[in-house]
Amino acid sequence: MKLVKRIEILFLCVISSLTGFSQTKPVYQDATRPMEERIEDALSRMTVEEKVRLLHANGGYRSWGVPRLGIPDNNPTDGPVGLRPEMEWSNWNNAHANNDSCTAFPSTICLAATWNPEMGVLFGKAYSEEALYRNKNIILGPGVNIFRTPMNGRNFEYMGEDPYLASKMGVSYIQGVQSNHVAACVKHFAVNNQETNRNSINTLVDERALHEIYLPAFKAAVQEGKVWTVMGAYNQYNGQHCCHNKYLLEDILRKEWGFDGVLLSDFGGTHNTEEAIFNGLDLEYGTRLGSAEAFNKYYLADPYLKLIREGKVGEKELNEKVRRILRMMYRTNMSADRPWGSLASAEHIEAARRIAEEGIVLLQNKKNMLPLNPANLKKILVVGENAVRTTANGGGSSEVQAKYEVVPLEGIRNWVGRQTEIVYQAGYSSRKGVSADSLKREAVQAAKEADAVVFIGGLAKEEGLDSEGADRKSYELPYGQNDLISALADANPRLVAVMISGNAYAMPWLKEVPAILQAWYGGTESGNAIASVLFGKTNPSGKLPFTFPARLEDNAAHAMGAYPGDGKTVEYKEGIWVGYRWTEKEKIQPLFAFGHGLSYTTFKYGKISLSKEVMNESDQLVVTIPVTNTGSCEGAETVQLYINDQKASLPRPVKELKGFRKVRLTPGETCNVSFVVDKESLSYYDPVKHGWVAEPGKFQALVGSASDDIKAKVIFELK
Template sequence: MNMKLKTMLLGLSVMTALSAFAQKPVYLDTGKPIEERVKDALNRMTLEEKVKMIHAQSKFSSAGVPRLGIPEVWATDGPHGIRPEVLWDEWDQAGWTNDSCIAYPALTCLSATWNPEMSHLYGKSIGEEARYRKKDILLGPGVNIYRTPLNGRNFEYMGEDPYLSATMVVPYIKGVQENGVAACVKHYALNNQEFNRHTTNVQLSDRALYEIYLPAFKAAVQEGGTWSIMGSYNLYQGQHACHNKRLLKDILRDEWGFDGVVVSDWGGVHNTEQAIRNGMDLEFGSWTNGLSAGTRNAYDNYYLAFPYLKLIKEGKVGTKELDEKVINILRLIFRTSMDPYKPFGSLGSPEHGQAGRKIAEEGIVLLQNKNNVLPVDLNKTKKIAVIGENAIKMMTVGGGSSSLKVKYEISPLDGLKNRVGSQAEVVYARGYVGDPTGEYNGVKTGQDLKDDRSEDELLAEALQVAKDADYVIFFGGLNKSNHQDCEDSDRASLGLPYAQDRVISELAKVNKKLIVVNISGNAVAMPWVNDVPAIVQGWFLGSEAGTALASVLVGDTNPSGKLPFTFPAKLEDVGAHKLGEYPGNKEELAKSKHRGDTINETYHEDIFVGYRWADKEKIKPLFPFGHGLSYTTFVYGKPSADKKTMTADDTISFTVNVKNTGTREGQEVVQLYISDKKSSLPRPVKELKAFQKVRLAPGEEKEVTLTVDKKALSFFDDGKHEWVAEPGKFEAVIGSSSRDIRGIVSFELK
């Protein structure tokens, strides 16, 4: 080919390209508002293309429209890190070598920071990892309420209080979505147990629904602006939550104005017509029909796939709902993958590791510290005895869909050794054998924790190591195995597994400087609480677990975490168990012969969940909601209000001085609870309505101001179906926990 012809052809190709660019579809024009782009794209799609968009095409993706340049939607499990890649049509690992992530602390730990700044840091960091991995939807965070300490999935949620959960979820969402990744808040709604999670039909009052179980979801929509929400497995009012008209249409869309995508939990859809009409947008699942085993790669058989297309072609349903679903998905696509200004993200960076460590350190809770055993004084220490399987066991693998393949994980034992260095000898004894395995969905820890010694042999070794140590640190609690802190199963009891109570009790007899670190996402019974001087709630802390724990234990970091849920002394001190309905109606459970039988469960405790129940029944908890100690001390002044009366369209501010009277810097969480002194409906003794975390140097004093409005004084009236603030007398109860009250201010609502 001569040069002249080459030049002419090149010119033609350039002109063709420029012409094509000039005639680009309106939906690609980033200068146009998103709604115009959505409408234009929708008008160009065929019926078949629309139906393909609303159901999965692989384990974690749904189809785009290649003909129009509309990309696929890719989701990934969170909420504590970015799940490793699996095969297109199977749960087995894809075998990538570049999909290892940073594991962040479990959400119970995040909530325990009582610090919205930590929540934003968490969301921003995990969002950057999701964006780098080219994910459009992060399946998290979770905000289901902690109704019972037996729920295997509590570690993924933010505790028992609707106000705390609502406050902490909003910055997480904003941090994630700043990266052009949609947060998918889950599991909407009333998914408060894992036992019979597909067949439990929840029955409760509207008052409990609106006051306890919905506020965090509402805040996620109206304050956080979440771009997606995941339906839950359970039923409500006899209808599965993933196609529940009351939840998805009446409340989510009509009352709250949600304009994002409703994603099904995997296999959460059970009925085509209900999914069409009741607000489900995007169906994901595991097998042929989204739930049970079936033919490989049979996504066309999903409820919102060929069955839907067939109904349309037979004239049995119209396309109005289909267009609504596609519009929602297109809107999400333009907000995420087709946003030309989205950042690139980053994966496994040192900054992300440090973010995880910072959140972990701030969320660790010092539960008990008799005789100031903590922090460990390395200047006077020659030997530290570390006991317990949880000192060495990796906790990032297992637990269900939150299981991760991490770039690294520092164990508590290694973290302590790294920090102590040559200052003291650190010796280890197993103490107990729990779950020696280390694999979930093909991700392997590489640890071999098998130990055939008897319980007595393990105990004898632990006591021998402990008796002459300057400090004994027992790392125990739960793990991510079935019937512990794990998806798809609830715990068998409140007690510690693997005979740990015996080991702890015996260690307390041979060494008076015993520290118990409870690694869990749940409350546990502590029959030895009076015999152990120091107890630390260590959570599941992710990649930097050992570093963060060591920092708190030796005093580099002053603990400032507060409990986001109540530690009951015994299971009968929990309303859901005292009133006898968990895990469902006893007669129905006894008669049930098939796994798919629906079991009704009534929330008899109603609005009295967590500390609300303990206050009402005058029960002394093991450790109360909001509790957490420090290595310094704080003194509160007398609180005051800026006025004695307020009106319905007004606010009232409460001020209290807080002083650090100790010798080191620390942080305190000032908590404000509202008490309604006289109401036409039963109300809790008090309810959390404001809080602020304040940092103080030794001797420093700061003024803390907390403001509330009519909303903080209101209850939900079932009969009127509206929020009501009744005129009358109220109290602002200010404390360091729900039971450590430092001052009360009376005021009146006119």
């Protein structure tokens, strides 16, 4: 261990002894008593100083407990897709600990692309077991901010453009995490949809768009997922920072939704002591680092204590904050039911692989180019830097120090073995000083000599592409990939493009490439998952969680000049018209629509039926449709339910997702897929009434395989 680390540990021990934490007599609680009684008992034993300490960090990723009472520190881990490497106590430097190697799970946009809540539960359970092993009681995820623009560098951490999909997948992740007595932390609350000027930008969004688009996934996390912590966002909303925004935190989160957990700040997201006291912030992280004195200067540290001692504020708000923190701790690191953890186990590796495979989307497959059959191919050329590049160790807060990561070229070689020659050419390079022309020429020449070409490119988890802290610089692929892909297509018509990214991008070569796979950032087993789909062991079943616009101008925020703002303010001028809601309203043809995803088999949708044709507000209506696998191999189809309001007082989208179900069918097998439609499914938010309204009238239920591929529809009436 480095000398500096030994000094830090010794320093912490000294600090503990100097702050009155020593005890001469142990304190015990009756673990059989109800939680709320134990909370009040612990609260009654604390000094004011101990209560205040509980509200702020005492390290980069740690906050005070009360050692005198046996209350441990809170110990969160950053990142929604795996344990972030340990940081040194007083800064953001990697501590280079020898127990950091863990499972890298796929990006959460990949999880969303599975359209399968069972995968969300599996993801959360596996990840939380790794958190337990490292004694973490909070996972800072999932992120559920809406995909408003493809330029947002952090979209790969989120769950797409649709609030219903983000709600269902976010809730499943939370349930998986918290089943192991680790707190999930849904983030970033709220309207945090760009990284440009993220620390200060004032977001202006109308009341209807706020409630219909940007809040539903958070509401579901609280009311359906019962999430134990929520993280405030960096930006401002209507002129007040989100980490202590009265309207968001007190009026909506606490009073309207009934949240009884902990609201913690994003790191450095706190700016005002009195606002933090009265507007709902409980736990402050990241305001400054460097020394014990620095932690005492947090807004909810000595400045708060000073206000109490001077009689300028009382202890009512303090006690409520402490109750919420203790409640979270009794659910997590102070729970008698907390299980043991495990790290990078075979089960976790298998979970990561399954999620990565199920999230891969087959975007295009002309003339059934895929799956590839190695028995018919003597030589396969693999081209692209992403074929050999690891991705788990980048992206900002999503950085994971993976025990190992199978890159795509390795996965292909693992699958093919020695029966087919695998040749690799870089084709392009992100490094400066490398001749792009020579790399391209070598790849094109090799393509002419191969039986098939697999191009593996896309974006990368680095600044200016997919990364925390900065938005993308261009909607185009970087490093001359567009020209390279076109040249490869000219050289060899048997071309497959495997695109690794967490975002949409332009495809000027779309008509030239027979087969396209969208593979995301697949984590530890990424290469094996890609190879499994390429060669047909796994039948792809992923669906797009966002629209792929052909041009950036086809996105509503860009069409209206509403991104990235003027540096101080960004106004969401597009209102509710986000993603497919916009393209369908304006009749814009995207590259690929929301919900799109092909299979190696085919599915036939039968006649739609209703349990009733007229429903009252208190009723539920059941929509049922038979789906049959009409192909030659087993496969999974995500059946999607959309609702259209035939006539409304306010403009409404052409259709809105209100249900989905993934079914796995063998050849010839039929399944009756049913959805429940209730008043909530038919409602919109009325800014005049400041509430949700379901207007009587006719509605249409539309069922299909994508937002632009509706197979059946039927009209019903609400009275």
